[in-house]
Amino acid sequence: MNNPFSLKNKTILVTGASSGIGKSIAVESSKMGASLIITGRNEERLEETYRQLEGENHLKIVADMTKYEDIETIVQEIPQIDGFSNNAGITQVVLVKHIKQSILENILSTNTVAPILLTQLLIKNGKIRKNGSIVFTSSLSGNYCVHYGEGMYAASKGAISGFAKGAALDLSKSNIRVNSVCPGIINTNLFETNSVLTKEELEEKQKYFPLKRFGQPEDVAYAVIYFLSDASSWVTGADLKIDGGYTLL
Ligand SMILES: NC(=O)c1ccc[n+]([C@@H]2O[C@H](COP(=O)([O-])OP(=O)(O)OC[C@H]3O[C@@H](n4cnc5c(N)ncnc54)[C@H](OP(=O)(O)O)[C@@H]3O)[C@@H](O)[C@H]2O)c1
Numbered sequence: 001m002n003n004p005f006s007l008k009n010k011t012i013l014v015t016g017a018s019s020g021i022g023k024s025i026a027v028e029s030s031k032m033g034a035s036l037i038i039t040g041r042n043e044e045r046l047e048e049t050y051r052q053l054e055g056e057n058h059l060k061i062v063a064d065m066t067k068y069e070d071i072e073t074i075v076q077e078i079p080q081i082d083g084f085s086n087n088a089g090i091t092q093v094v095l096v097k098h099i100k101q102s103i104l105e106n107i108l109s110t111n112t113v114a115p116i117l118l119t120q121l122l123i124k125n126g127k128i129r130k131n132g133s134i135v136f137t138s139s140l141s142g143n144y145c146v147h148y149g150e151g152m153y154a155a156s157k158g159a160i161s162g163f164a165k166g167a168a169l170d171l172s173k174s175n176i177r178v179n180s181v182c183p184g185i186i187n188t189n190l191f192e193t194n195s196v197l198t199k200e201e202l203e204e205k206q207k208y209f210p211l212k213r214f215g216q217p218e219d220v221a222y223a224v225i226y227f228l229s230d231a232s233s234w235v236t237g238a239d240l241k242i243d244g245g246y247t248l249l
Pocket of ligand 1: 015016017018019020021022039040041042043045063064065066087088089090091110137138139140182183184185186187188189190191
């Protein structure tokens with residue numbers, strides 16, 4: 001049976017695949033038939049993701065996205081790909097008066113500079129096939145709303161959403177599509193580590209979501225799969241809010 005959402009015969013690169021949303025994108029994409037190239041910094045957790053991938057012909061590369069030589073290594077080591085989930089990211093909650101250059105540089109370098117440079121190198125080296133698809137994991141923050149202390153993170157994500165639109169236009173000539181997803185609060189390590197709320201406050205906060213819960217990594221992964229698949233072959237330059245209705249209120 002023809003399934004336009006299938007990723008069969010597609011090779012997909014996922015950054016930040018050692019944890020959270022990226023891990024789910026990788027595992028769920030493998031279930032849809034893709035061959036995966038997964039990257040992350042933590043070798044042990046990357047291996048854990050690798051072991052959970054279904055099917056064969058997967059590759060894992062340990063790489064720190066803030067190091068240009070690691071970005072070059074990824075591009076050198078991978079074959080041509082059909083899809084690219086630009087997902088690695090960090091945050092740090094810091095009020096404006098406490099912002100430091102070192103923290104700002106780390107957030108921008110990981111969330112904005114690295115994904116742009118990796119995209120540039122992949123394109124320059126012809127590593128993304130015609131009809132390929134690039135998906136950025138952006139955020140509600142910086143595009144639709146923001147929480148206290150998220151200014152630097154919002155700046156990094158607003159910038160990457162802007163880049164995604166520019167790249168969508170530039171790469172349309174090669175029929176390479178570029179889209180982004182903008183998740184709200186997703187239950188991952190990133191959210192747990194940076195949350196300033198108590199367990200009780202978190203329970204309470206979920207009630208404010210029209211759909212009454214925080215997101216799970218799979219909620220984002222399924223949307224990314226749509227963008228990576230042929231089902232979205234006439235969709236480029238889009239950003240999709242995945243937020244349980246949070247921004248409706
Ligand atoms: N969770 C949310 O509520 C939420 C909401 C909106 C958007 N997002 C975005 O979703 C993406 C994934 O976040 P997550 O929630 O899944 O967080 P996570 O569980 O902390 O995962 C982050 C991933 O990024 C990787 N990473 C971070 N810095 C890196 C670096 N310098 N080089 C290479 N890899 C690096 C991590 O690798 P290692 O662990 O191996 O270092 C890890 O695989 C991020 O872009 C985040 O901004 C998350």
